[in-house]
Amino acid sequence: MSAVKSGSKKRKRDPTPDTAGLTFQLSSSKPSQGGPFIGKSSQNQSCVTLNKFIVSYPAVQAPTGTTFDCYAKKKSKTQTNNSGDADQEDPSDIMLVGETEAVEFVTNEAETSRVAEGGCHYLVAVHNRKTGQVSILSRPKIPHILGHTVKALKSVTPLAAPSKTQYLEAKNALGETFGTKKAKAAIRAQERNHVDIGAMEGVMNYVMDSIDKGAEGLMTDEQAKVSTDNNRLIPPFSATANMPDDIYPLHSIIPEVEWKALSVSAFDSTQNENERLALLPFRYSNWIKEHINALGNSSSSKSNKKTLKILLYISGMLAFRQASSRKEISKDQIQEKLSSLPSIVADSLLSRFTEVPRGSTTYQATSTTKTNLLTHMFALCLKVDKFATNTELLAADLSMKTAEVNQLFRSLGCKIVKLTERERTKLGLPDSVADQKRAVLNVPVEFPKPKRRRAN
Numbered sequence: 001m002s003a004v005k006s007g008s009k010k011r012k013r014d015p016t017p018d019t020a021g022l023t024f025q026l027s028s029s030k031p032s033q034g035g036p037f038i039g040k041s042s043q044n045q046s047c048v049t050l051n052k053f054i055v056s057y058p059a060v061q062a063p064t065g066t067t068f069d070c071y072a073k074k075k076s077k078t079q080t081n082n083s084g085d086a087d088q089e090d091p092s093d094i095m096l097v098g099e100t101e102a103v104e105f106v107t108n109e110a111e112t113s114r115v116a117e118g119g120c121h122y123l124v125a126v127h128n129r130k131t132g133q134v135s136i137l138s139r140p141k142i143p144h145i146l147g148h149t150v151k152a153l154k155s156v157t158p159l160a161a162p163s164k165t166q167y168l169e170a171k172n173a174l175g176e177t178f179g180t181k182k183a184k185a186a187i188r189a190q191e192r193n194h195v196d197i198g199a200m201e202g203v204m205n206y207v208m209d210s211i212d213k214g215a216e217g218l219m220t221d222e223q224a225k226v227s228t229d230n231n232r233l234i235p236p237f238s239a240t241a242n243m244p245d246d247i248y249p250l251h252s253i254i255p256e257v258e259w260k261a262l263s264v265s266a267f268d269s270t271q272n273e274n275e276r277l278a279l280l281p282f283r284y285s286n287w288i289k290e291h292i293n294a295l296g297n298s299s300s301s302k303s304n305k306k307t308l309k310i311l312l313y314i315s316g317m318l319a320f321r322q323a324s325s326r327k328e329i330s331k332d333q334i335q336e337k338l339s340s341l342p343s344i345v346a347d348s349l350l351s352r353f354t355e356v357p358r359g360s361t362t363y364q365a366t367s368t369t370k371t372n373l374l375t376h377m378f379a380l381c382l383k384v385d386k387f388a389t390n391t392e393l394l395a396a397d398l399s400m401k402t403a404e405v406n407q408l409f410r411s412l413g414c415k416i417v418k419l420t421e422r423e424r425t426k427l428g429l430p431d432s433v434a435d436q437k438r439a440v441l442n443v444p445v446e447f448p449k450p451k452r453r454r455a456n
Contacts, residue, residue, distance in 0.1 A: 023133050068098040068105070096144050104149045111145035229447075233368060234375045234412055237445065244387045244441050247413070248379045254313055261342040264308045280312065281319035281340050285397045288315055291384055310380050316341045317377045318397070320349045321370075329354055329363040349373075374398075374408055378439075382412070386427055387441040388419060409439035410448050416440075 073093045098105040121140035128135070162170070172187050179187070200207075229239070236252040251259065270276045276292050277283045291311055295304055316338055323329070323337040331350060338346040353373040354363040381389050395405040406416045416437050424433065 022127075066098050066100055066105075068096050071095045071097060094144075096146065098146075102151055104151060105146050106149070108145045108147040111147075112142070115145060116142045232411065232447070233371045235379050237413075239445060241443055241445070244443055245383065247441065247443065247445050248382075250310075250383070253376050253379055254310075255348060258313075258342070258345050258348055259309065261344050262309045262312060264305060264312060267308060279340060280315040281338050282315045282322065285315065285318055287381070287390070287393045287397050288318075290393075307384055310384055312341070313345070314377055314380050314384075316345055317349065317373060317380075320346070320353070321373060321377075321398075324354060324363075324365040324370075327364070329365065331363070371408070375412060378405075378409055379412060382414070382439070382441050385438075388423070388427055388438045389414075390433075390436065391416070391439050392436070406439065412439075412441065413445035413447050414439040414441045 071094070073095075095107045095109070096105075097107070120143055122143060123136065123140050125134050125136045127133075172191070175183050175187050229237075235248050237247050238249070241247045266279055267276060270279070273289070273293055277289065280288065280292075282288070288311055291307070295308055295311075319337050320334065323334055329350075334346050334350055335343060338349075350363060353369045353376075354365050355369060356362070357364055378389070378394070381394065389409070391405045391409060392402050395402040398405065409416065416439055418435065418437055419427070419429070419433075419440070421431075421434075424431065
């Protein structure tokens with residue numbers, strides 16, 4: 001099969017210029033003597049040679065024969081001495097100016113300096129065809145960026161930039177004319193939601209007066225803090241206490257009349273654990289068992305007698321919590337449940353931690369009274385545990401989640417943390433409880449801040 005020949009002709013290579021007779025030499029002219037200069041524009045990169053200048057015209061083409069003049073800024077003697085090199089060209093010191101009947105061409109100093117700082121330089125050479133010599137300037141030249149000005153428009157005052165309101169009006173008008181249905185609906189919704197500030201200037205004084213008048217009954221920050229503290233579902237506390245034991249005074253939890261009525265003398269005659277537990281109103285708390293066994297039947301010392309009274313009262317509160325779990329609470333049932341305690345204790349717990357609905361004669365435990373009972377009980381537990389309570393053990397006794405118990409201890413100002421080795425030694429605890437978290441109460445007491453809801 002014969003090969004198919006192509007009918008197109010290949011373009012011949014341009015003849016290589018003859019450079020055999022060329023000689024190169026450095027020009028003897030100094031850069032300070034001026035020219036040639038290179039001018040260029042970012043809009044039109046085609047260059048035209050005029051006289052001794054190479055320039056490019058930005059968007060407007062100058063007619064043939066347009067001449068350019070070179071101007072240099074006059075330097076003071078101080079600037080000349082500090083420059084160090086008098087022959088060095090500075091683009092900010094030289095300006096090229098050309099002019100036609102309609103347009104003026106001037107070096108744009110800001111753009112020229114920016115290009116020079118960017119490292120844009122040219123090496124210029126002149127070829128003499130008669131002698132075959134190429135003279136190369138000793139220093140690279142910096143391009144001059146030319147800008148143009150129309151003479152007829154120099155006397156016209158430029159229009160001021162439109163304001164934001166004018167811009168939005170024009171934009172909305174354009175959207176109403178050419179926009180889609182969705183764009184038009186968005187424009188109308190924006191106009192409906194727009195607030196005319198100018199129309200409100202006349203009523204702003206009335207609005208501010210109304211705000212001031214309405215704010216007269218509002219509480220100050222200090223008053224709001226006092227009100228918040230008073231409404232906490234915790235025992236009365238002292239925010240200025242210097243010792244943890246003084247934060248919640250004992251008789252603010254157990255009234256002094258009830259404290260005096262409590263008797264622990266029967267524990268002196270007990271011989272074993274079962275006899276001691278039989279004297280308690282509530283016998284199913286492991287937390288109370290641990291502390292009762294730690295004290296034994298010795299209540300002779302004042303501190304042991306105080307601790308035993310607190311444990312007896314906590315046992316009564318646990319028994320009361322169990323009896324008040326019913327929908328309707330009878331006073332006789334409470335008295336029977338707390339028969340091992342003085343009747344004044346049962347009456348006090350009934351009046352403080354239950355409510356009597358309107359039009360009824362029976363008592364009822366609400367979520368508020370139940371929380372209040374638990375926080376009073378936990379405040380007593382802190383006193384027995386030297387203000388470091390095992391919350392997991394209490395949660396098991398109360399059939400509650402540990403997280404719920406921890407939250408109630410936090411409302412008392414406690415922090416749920418692991419004890420350090422020094423703290424365990426001080427409390428007489430073994431190293432086996434090192435990973436166990438406890439509710440610790442310190443001074444000054446700090447209550448948890450209310451959580452702020454995120455705005456939608």
